[in-house]
Amino acid sequence: MGQLTGGDPSLLRRINSAVVLQALRGADCATLTEITRVTGLSRPTVEGVVEGLIDSGLVVEAAADEGGTRRQGRPARRFRFRAEAGHLLGLEIGPHRVAALLSDLDGRVLGTQAKVVDETASADERLDRLRGAVAELLRRAAVARSSLRAVGVGTPGIVEADGTVRLSTALPQWTGLRLGERLSRSFRCPVLVENDANAAAVAEHWMGAATGTDDVVFVLAGLSPGAGSLIGGRLHRGYGGAAGEIGALHLLGREATPEALLSTTDEPLHPLDEQAVAEVFALARKGDQRALAAVERFIQRLVHDVAALVLALDPELVVIGGWAAGLDGVLEPLRRELARYCLRPPRVTLSLLGEAAVATGALRLALDHVEAQLFAVTRG
Amino acid sequence: MGQLTGGDPSLLRRINSAVVLQALRGADCATLTEITRVTGLSRPTVEGVVEGLIDSGLVVEAAADEGGTRRQGRPARRFRFRAEAGHLLGLEIGPHRVAALLSDLDGRVLGTQAKVVDETASADERLDRLRGAVAELLRRAAVARSSLRAVGVGTPGIVEADGTVRLSTALPQWTGLRLGERLSRSFRCPVLVENDANAAAVAEHWMGAATGTDDVVFVLAGLSPGAGSLIGGRLHRGYGGAAGEIGALHLLGREATPEALLSTTDEPLHPLDEQAVAEVFALARKGDQRALAAVERFIQRLVHDVAALVLALDPELVVIGGWAAGLDGVLEPLRRELARYCLRPPRVTLSLLGEAAVATGALRLALDHVEAQLFAVTRG
Structure with missing residues (x-):
């Protein structure tokens, strides 16, 4: 900050404004003196910027009893960022x-x-x-x-x-x-x-299962599976926005679709009928043999999809989400199989955000x- | 440059040195006046830095007839970067x-x-x-x-x-x-x-088939296949250095190894016998039916490996290298199959550097x- 040498005054104003706003957002509220100290800007600059921010509604003068301890005499004016703006x-x-x-x-x-x-x-x-x-x-x-x-x-x-x-x-x-x-x-x-x-x-990186981890693959397990990746903390969209679109993987030499794999009859499930999927998982937990076999087939498919992503990207962590029900059973087999097939197996965990992700x-x-x-x- | 405010003088010297060296490397040779203009450094600073670089052997005074046109009077001293240093x-x-x-x-x-x-x-x-x-x-x-x-x-x-x-x-x-x-x-x-x-x-990004392309997957096709990826022009090593280690993909539900796929007998080829592989490709070109079938099997395997990488990463370009012989035949089937399976098929081309890559x-x-x-x- 303060490195600008001349140039566009409106750009300078905008930068100073961002600097002050950032400082205020980091604190509950602050006096002009505190803002001056934190930002390195001059007192008149800070005064002008804060005035502008008040006009725009982004900053407000805090009530006298808001933040800070009371002192003797007239207290310094305190300002806070209006997150509600x-x-x-x-x-x-x-x-x-x-x-x-x-x-x-x-x-x-x-x-x-x-x-x-x-x-x-x-x-x-x-x-x-x-x-x-x-x-x-x-x-x-x-x-x-x-x-x-x-x-x-x-x-x-x-x-x-x-x-x-x-x-x-x-x-x-x-x-x-x-x-x-x-x-x-x-x-x-x-x-x-x-x-x-x-x-x-x-989302999982922000407040879910992947906080503190910058190399993450999120697998949206489901009848139409997809994946999203963060590399070095940044979303990897791919050259054409198609990275992680692994839904076509099952077409490659394995014509079995998830809805066929998960069926306990000779008829495949409806491609989008996740209720039926939940029932299959529930039946499997009760020990139903056909359901167990169906879930096993599905897990193999999931292992394959995830392994392809892991071998290509080598993430630190794989987060499995998508379906609210039934996925807790896939974690152990997934870890076991990834350890077999991946040269450097990642950690595997379930989504913390579930449906909200x-x-x-x-x-x-x-x-x-x-x-x-x-x-x-x-x-x- | 010139933004430093005080601080470590040896760091400043090193930075100025780098700036001057960069300027000299970009030109055939240059005068002190030219270096001063290009770098924005002061004349005495440039003189000091150039002297130091001459002492270290990285810069030399160019001969009078080297670079630039002769002018009347005593010519200005010219300096050049010593790439041979x-x-x-x-x-x-x-x-x-x-x-x-x-x-x-x-x-x-x-x-x-x-x-x-x-x-x-x-x-x-x-x-x-x-x-x-x-x-x-x-x-x-x-x-x-x-x-x-x-x-x-x-x-x-x-x-x-x-x-x-x-x-x-x-x-x-x-x-x-x-x-x-x-x-x-x-x-x-x-x-x-x-x-x-x-x-x-x-290498392909530097001076081969991928110059000018920053999102590239290079597939080292072979009996032990591997891949390397550039994302945004930077090497993607993965969290543990294992990105692109797709050799294990064939273990996933497809127990056939390349050496079995490429065999024209009931015995698999030796895992590292690339001479035998070249012979199979040569036989296939001559129309040998068993060799054609073997090559077809191998291409399906390669398609699968490449598709897994492409679906995960969505690169702009896939470069196929590894074997000097036989790979030209894989390009068309690879493009055809990737167009079928990938939502956004990348360009596919052969390595330009071949064995030297x-x-x-x-x-x-x-x-x-x-x-x-x-x-x-x-x-x-």
Whole structure:
């Protein structure tokens, strides 16, 4: 800081503003003297910046009894970051449900709303359900739509940088959908669309099973499996956004699909019928032989998918998520088999966030975007 | 540059030195005035730095007729970077051969030397062969061993950061070998050991089939296949250095090994007998039915390995290398099958460097090391 030599005064103002905001966000509240000390900026600069931030609603003068100890005489004015000055949404659009998470600018979750959607629903119906969930959530939390600063979205498929779904086999009418653009009509803030497994990986890294681990593969186990990877703490999307799309692996020499593997009859399960899957897992726990065999076949398939990812990427940790029920049984066989096949087997653990992973990751991506705008000193 | 405010004077001197060296290396030769202009350093600073660089042998005053046009009057002194002031080695240690490449500080190759090694050779014998090749190469090029600044080594297996081979099934006595330490006894400069496929990926990116492409998977096709990946132009080693070690993939549900797949008899080929493999490919080209079937089996296996990497990583480009002979026939089927199985199929091309890839990549890694020492402003 303070390294700028001349140049664009509005850029300088923005940088100083980000520096002050960052300092205030790190503390409960602070005096002008404290901000001056922490930032290295001059007193008049800090005064000007804080005034501007108050005008923009991002900073407020704290009440006299807020933070700090009372001293004799007139106390110094104290200021705090208004996390309530803006809000963020993290949305999930899945085959069976849509979900929304609302947070303030600190990422503190203020409310959540989910709705069931039929797996055969059209794109319009699905988006209507989502809009309904968002409207309810905002109403319940008494947050104005205009207060939203960014919206993150997680959904199955390959998602392009502009928010277009390049390919998605899990949702009807999803391939080719300009999802980012469609959702932008409902919001006046940026809408960021991400693959669901990628979003879930980000979420587990933020507040789930992968905190403190920067090389992670998250496997969204399910009838249509996918994976998301963090390399060095950063999401690895791949050159065309298709990294981790392992759903096609079973086509390679192993024509058996998960829904065939998990069937206890001669008929495969419906590709998206996860209720039926839960029943198979439940039967297996009760010792049903056909169910046990089906689960065994499924686990072998999962081992193969995960092993391919692990051999390619060599992560420190693999997090298994996706299905709420039944997955606890896959952990031990997965570890055992990975130890057999991988030269350097990673740790394997279950998702901590469960069903909330995708929406939570979408929220984190929205938060990243807003933080880059408000606090990043290096971005123009 | 010039942003330093006080601080360590020896660090400042080193940074200024790197800046001047970088400027000189970019030009054929330059005057003090030109260096001053390009670097933004003061004239006395440049004079002091250049003097120091001349003392260290890295810079020399150019002869009067070297570079630039003659002008009237006494010409300004011109200086140039002495790429011949130091040398680098890129070494390959493989199952069948050892190879060495020698370059100057600009990475210009001055000579090369390879020797056949028996695949059953002990670690000591193999290292002796390598030392012999290096000694011959240095003698032929009339380069003193003391002139070596860094040595890069590419070899099969998982290689730890300290140069220990954690696991290698291709070479006898290789697992657990402290290869970096063993080779350090022969050199007084840093020795950097890298997995062979990783080294080859770096080489193709430097001067082979992947120049201008930063998201690349290099597949070292062979009886013991491996892969190396660049993500965003940087080598992806994985958390434990095992990324791309896809040799175990065939164990997963497909017990057929390449040597069994490629056999035209009921007996599998010897695991390391690449001559036999070349014969099978040659027979297939002549239309031999058993050989054609064997090659077809092998290609299916290769497709599977490559697809697993592509689905996990989503690279822009896949480079196939490893075997000198026979691989041209795999390109079309590989492209066809990847287009079927991958949601976003990458470009697929053959290695341009062929047999030289591993040693060339090892040389590049040595060069990176030296450049970081000599030219990097940001490193301490």
